[in-house]
Amino acid sequence: MRSTLMDIAREAGVSTATVDRVLNNREGVRERTRQAVLETARKLGYVTPPDEEGGNANAPVRLDFVLPAGTNTFIANLLDQLVTQAGAQDGMDVHVHSIEGFNPDSLARQLDALTGTTQGVGVLALDHPTVREAMRKLAASGVPIVTLVSDILHVPRLGYVGIDNRAAGRLAGYLLGRLLGKGAKRKIALFAGSLSYRGHEEREMGFRHVIAEEFQDLEVVELREIRDDRQRAFEETAALLKRHPDLSGIYNIGAGNAGIGQALQEAGFAQSVIFVGHELTERTKRFLLDGTMDAVIDQNPRVEAREALAMLKNTVLGRRFDYHPPRLQVIFRENIPEF
Structure with missing residues (x-):
């Protein structure tokens, strides 16, 4: 069974927030503490030591994205970008799950079903108690989660990819x-x-x-x-x-x-x-x-797909990454860009 952030925090004697900052290369952690957390994470098998990465270089990273079904063209474009960009990279195994978009119970069941099968999850989620609880359970099992397009607060997610x-x-x-x-x-x-x-x-x-x-x-x-x-x-x-x-x-x-x-x-x-x-x-x-x-x-679905894939893949592999958020752009008849 894969170690979790809580396992690392308990073993290293720090908070889960500190572990999250260290594993995502964020500031605000003393170097001594950072090294202790990284050493514990490697010992528990949460991340692979740099000199051992070659042995797993060909193992694909399994990522799952849960998006609402329906006639939303933007979501369809986002889904297409996720699949296309993942297919253009080596070492990625991406699965997209389309569920009834406004049913929190269906969304929670889908998140529960991913426990033990996925290494990272991206989700466009309703802010609902059953969904938040499913996200907490999934995160507690050691799976990093990224919220897409619409954020949810007070859940242990890796980050939010989307506009303000x-x-x-x-x-x-x-x-x-x-x-x-x-x-x-x-x-x-x-x-x-x-x-x-x-x-x-x-x-x-x-x-x-x-x-x-x-x-x-x-x-x-x-x-x-x-x-x-x-x-x-x-x-x-x-x-x-x-x-x-x-x-x-x-x-x-x-x-x-x-x-x-x-x-x-x-x-x-x-x-x-x-x-x-x-x-x-x-x-x-x-x-x-x-x-x-x-x-x-x-908001550009190509950028959001790129950032979500990079955030999850690099986290699974224990690599550093920089987040570049999508920008708001106002489009009128006179400045329509090429697709």
Whole structure:
């Protein structure tokens, strides 16, 4: 049975937080303590001594990624990048598990099932008690975990790979407010995949804060959860436009842009309602070009896949790594990049 961080901490006489800092080459640990932790980790077989790495050089690193299923194009692109980039590297055995995205029990069961079979896990997780407990159990078994796109706090994860979602929400609010301009009281609406995702909750919080601070003439009349589903997004938007024919703006926190854009077009609101959303895809690119969408806040799935793979693989192999977080990028019709 593989040693855990707690085993190393107990043997070395330090905290698990200190062990985590040492194994990930973070600052804040005295050199004497660092050497003691590394020696203990090698003795317990958690990491391989440098002079013995050659014997295991050809053994592939087994990594598992748990992502939500559905019509979310960004997640599909992220999945594709994980598989493509892993396939281009030697010594990586990557498995992707697609589960029902908004069912915490299904997610927890999948995480439980990985115990004893995986060496590292990346997960886009709901912030839910059953999910947090499953992550704690998996981490206690010695498996490093990386959260993707949306973070979860107070669990022993290796790190978070993604953008600052609160900043992204503030950016969306600023864009929408500036694009609408000053004037009389106007109505805006929000769509979210699920506020059970901490990332979506943080985006909403950031958005509302900047609206309250700088654009008090804008009124959020509705917030709807559309489960990142294209058809549900279409139906909710069509109903919203009937209830509020004087709607001025929409901010979509998560996926479902295709359904929102279709509803705006069919109702004849595509050129009059300011529409800000996330993630550059083929569909949102077309919406920018025809004016249905006004701005897209993008996070690059290629970068997120690269960083998640590097973080997990290097940790399993006991190697040092530097994290380069993805950057927020605002895309308008005039600066659409090549895919």
